[in-house]
Amino acid sequence: MSIRIIRTGSDPVLREVSKPVPQVTKAIEKLLDDMAETMYHADGVGLAAVQIGILKRLVVIDVGQGRIELINPVILEKRGSQRAFEGCLSLPGMRAEVTRAQWVKVRAMNRKGETFELEGTDLLARALQHEIDHLDGILFIDHVRPEDIVYETEGKNAR
Numbered sequence: 173m174s175i176r177i178i179r180t181g182s183d184p185v186l187r188e189v190s191k192p193v194p195q196v197t198k199a200i201e202k203l204l205d206d207m208a209e210t211m212y213h214a215d216g217v218g219l220a221a222v223q224i225g226i227l228k229r230l231v232v233i234d235v236g237q238g239r240i241e242l243i244n245p246v247i248l249e250k251r252g253s254q255r256a257f258e259g260c261l262s263l264p265g266m267r268a269e270v271t272r273a274q275w276v277k278v279r280a281m282n283r284k285g286e287t288f289e290l291e292g293t294d295l296l297a298r299a300l301q302h303e304i305d306h307l308d309g310i311l312f313i314d315h316v317r318p319e320d321i322v323y324e325t326e327g328k329n330a331r
């Protein structure tokens with residue numbers, strides 16, 4: 173495994189739409205491992221492949237309940253609403269209160285190539301929505317007004 177460089181700020185790759193992964197290869201498995209290592213090293217709770225400059229629909233998440241890997245994730249259902257501060261490893265020092273669904277159901281493929289469904293509430297629901305947004309070039313700042321962005325010298329709980 174190796175730690176990759178996280179793309180930040182106005183890097184145009186962050187605005188690109190990532191492509192579906194047709195099948196899980198050794199290279200995809202290595203990429204998922206690198207993404208997890210990069211996420212843990214940066215103290216994040218989620219990372220999308222685009223954040224390390226790779227336009228594939230891959231996400232890793234760990235909100236403290238173990239590592240979740242999502243290949244080609246899609247949100248099937250959303251319910252409710254929650255509002256909380258959010259950050260992003262690609263936008264260091266920036267935070268904002270973002271309204272998200274309280275509960276989501278996601279369908280994705282795992283590294284065995286099997287389709288599975290996952291339900292998440294609270295922080296996991298937030299992380300799922302945030303990371304899946306990344307796959308379409310959407311950042312959390314797109315969900316708030318510019319004047320609601322808080323600039324900090326150091327971000328915590330970023331993803």
Ligand code: NI
Nearest residue numbers: 260261262331
């Ligand atoms: Ni992010």
